[in-house]
Amino acid sequence: MRTAPTILHLDMDAFFAAAEQAAKPSLRGKPVIVGGLGPRGVVATASYEARRFGVHSAMPMAQARRLAPNAACLVPRFSLYRSVSEQVMELLGRLSPLVEPLSLDEAFVDLEAGGAAHDAPSARATGERLRADIRAVTGLTGSVGLAGSKMIAKIASEQAKPDGLVLIDPGTERHLLGPLPVRTLPGVGPATGEHLRRAGMTTVADLAEAGEDELVRLLGRAHGASLFRMALGHDDRPVVAERDAKSVSVEDTFDVDLHDRVRVRLEVDRLAERCVRRLRGSGHSGRTIVLKVRRYDFSTLTRSETLRGPTDDPAVVREAAGRLLESVDTTGGVRLLGVGVTGLADYTQEDLFAQAAAEAEAEAAAETESEEGAPTMAEGAASETGEPHRPEPGRPDPAERRWAAGQDVRHAMYGPGWVQGSGVGRVTVRFEEPWSAPGRVRTFRVDDEDLEAAEPLPLVRPAGRTEPPPAMGGGGSGQMDPAAIAETVPDRRPG
DNA sequence: TCTGGGGTCCTGGCTCTA
DNA sequence: TCTGTAGAGCCAGGACCC
Numbered sequence: 001m002r003t004a005p006t007i008l009h010l011d012m013d014a015f016f017a018a019a020e021q022a023a024k025p026s027l028r029g030k031p032v033i034v035g036g037l038g039p040r041g042v043v044a045t046a047s048y049e050a051r052r053f054g055v056h057s058a059m060p061m062a063q064a065r066r067l068a069p070n071a072a073c074l075v076p077r078f079s080l081y082r083s084v085s086e087q088v089m090e091l092l093g094r095l096s097p098l099v100e101p102l103s104l105d106e107a108f109v110d111l112e113a114g115g116a117a118h119d120a121p122s123a124r125a126t127g128e129r130l131r132a133d134i135r136a137v138t139g140l141t142g143s144v145g146l147a148g149s150k151m152i153a154k155i156a157s158e159q160a161k162p163d164g165l166v167l168i169d170p171g172t173e174r175h176l177l178g179p180l181p182v183r184t185l186p187g188v189g190p191a192t193g194e195h196l197r198r199a200g201m202t203t204v205a206d207l208a209e210a211g212e213d214e215l216v217r218l219l220g221r222a223h224g225a226s227l228f229r230m231a232l233g234h235d236d237r238p239v240v241a242e243r244d245a246k247s248v249s250v251e252d253t254f255d256v257d258l259h260d261r262v263r264v265r266l267e268v269d270r271l272a273e274r275c276v277r278r279l280r281g282s283g284h285s286g287r288t289i290v291l292k293v294r295r296y297d298f299s300t301l302t303r304s305e306t307l308r309g310p311t312d313d314p315a316v317v318r319e320a321a322g323r324l325l326e327s328v329d330t331t332g333g334v335r336l337l338g339v340g341v342t343g344l345a346d347y348t349q350e351d352l353f354a355q356a357a358a359e360a361e362a363e364a365a366a367e368t369e370s371e372e373g374a375p376t377m378a379e380g381a382a383s384e385t386g387e388p389h390r391p392e393p394g395r396p397d398p399a400e401r402r403w404a405a406g407q408d409v410r411h412a413m414y415g416p417g418w419v420q421g422s423g424v425g426r427v428t429v430r431f432e433e434p435w436s437a438p439g440r441v442r443t444f445r446v447d448d449e450d451l452e453a454a455e456p457l458p459l460v461r462p463a464g465r466t467e468p469p470p471a472m473g474g475g476g477s478g479q480m481d482p483a484a485i486a487e488t489v490p491d492r493r494p495g
Numbered sequence: 496t497c498t499g500g501g502g503t504c505c506t507g508g509c510t511c512t513a
Numbered sequence: 514t515c516t517g518t519a520g521a522g523c524c525a526g527g528a529c530c531c
Contacts, residue, residue: 103530187529304523512522
């Protein structure tokens with residue numbers, strides 16, 4: 001606990017949705033929802049305009065569409081978010097060597113360690129300068145919380161949202177926390193919140209009053225004791241710059257439940273290979289293989305097997321996952337499958353010949369599968385037809401070209417744009433750039449040879465371009481071109 | 496049309512070993 | 514050799530976070 005508010009928490013405002021609005025001038029000021037568009041998709045982020053309709057993260061996409069029928073629903077573009085995140089983290093790195101990223105859009109910074117602040121006024125000045133720099137470099141807004149501990153800094157940034165800065169003076173924590181709901185504290189989710197409510201505790205002050213023994217009795221030793229300390233405003237957790245990964249996993253939810261045991265086994269093989277590719281990408285091997293199965297009724301099972309030594313051999317992981325699958329009853333249907341590896345090490349005990357063979361195999365498979373995190377076009381097709389469809393490794397996908405809403409494209413004649421919607425053999429594209437005025441929409445055949453998938457454009461105009469600067473920021477302050485509105489083609493989905 | 500994906504941490508039961 | 518015990522490791526599940 002510090003005597004000066006030199007722990008900074010940065011939280012980008014509605015990050016994915018704000019990035020989409022910055023990239024797509026026609027969406028500024030309009031409700032935007034980013035998430036899975038398939039029948040079982042959920043909302044990753046909603047713009048503040050969409051939140052006014054009651055849409056929020058983790059809500060089923062179908063429900064979000066009902067609440068905000070006019071919202072633009074887009075697939076996530078992680079490559080764009082990652083590049084913006086790198087710009088933001090680079091700005092944070094200039095403030096201190098101690099930067100702890102929590103996700104693409106959130107991080108703690110120890111300002112004292114970097115000499116960027118030593119008291120409240122200098123911390124506030126640093127926070128405001130950071131917010132201005134983020135806006136200048138990325139065109140997006142972030143909210144900053146400043147306090148003497150991580151927990152309070154995070155609560156402060158939440159209070160600062162959107163586009164603000166809140167500083168909590170050390171010594172005032174208990175006064176601030178007392179009336180807040182127990183759910184404010186980190187580690188209190190729906191289950192613990194309900195547990196505490198049944199015991200008559202709804203505010204942080206109630207927890208402090210109950211005492212440590214009572215919380216330990218209710219929640220167990222580790223959780224109860226740490227919650228009691230937090231309720232008193234005590235949080236000594238340091239900002240940690242480097243954290244070692246403890247596990248690597250991949251999982252897939254299927255648009256329709258899988259019943260065919262052979263198909264289930266094939267999917268497990270596929271996931272095992274993807275998992276190993278990730279594992280190797282992170283420079284690790286692992287000793288414990290974990291299989292995750294979510295059944296038709298949403299009940300979730302995990303089975304694990306620990307090997308004699310760490311491996312990064314896809315065949316070994318595939319076989320272990322297959323063995324684990326044998327012990328699971330999948331009659332009734334499988335909704336989700338996952339394969340993970342824990343007990344990570346940075347070496348392997350496999351022999352070199354097996355490794356070389358596995359590498360060749362992994363490379364061949366990699367050529368047939370798109371970048372992880374970004375849905376493939378085939379997956380886009382799956383989500384629109386309701387039928388799961390994934391190309392098998394080593395075989396080209398015979399399906400016709402399909403386009404996902406929000407995807408970047410380039411047309412030979414009209415230049416860069418993004419997919420506004422597709423269906424019945426047509427794709428509607430809006431041609432605009434982050435620094436242009438809202439653009440026009442045009443409709444093409446899905447197999448138009450002049451249309452191709454493209455990389456995301458940067459959100460801020462690269463140096464050297466002569467067009468006027470973009471109107472960005474604040475979660476979308478750009479003006480909509482009336483002509484563009486008139487030409488907007490609604491998101492067409494087959495049905 | 497309910498409920499994603501990738502993680503971390505904790506707890507409790509079980510087994511093995513010293 | 515038998516018994517009790519403590520600790521470590523494994524395993525499964527739950528809760529939480531972004």
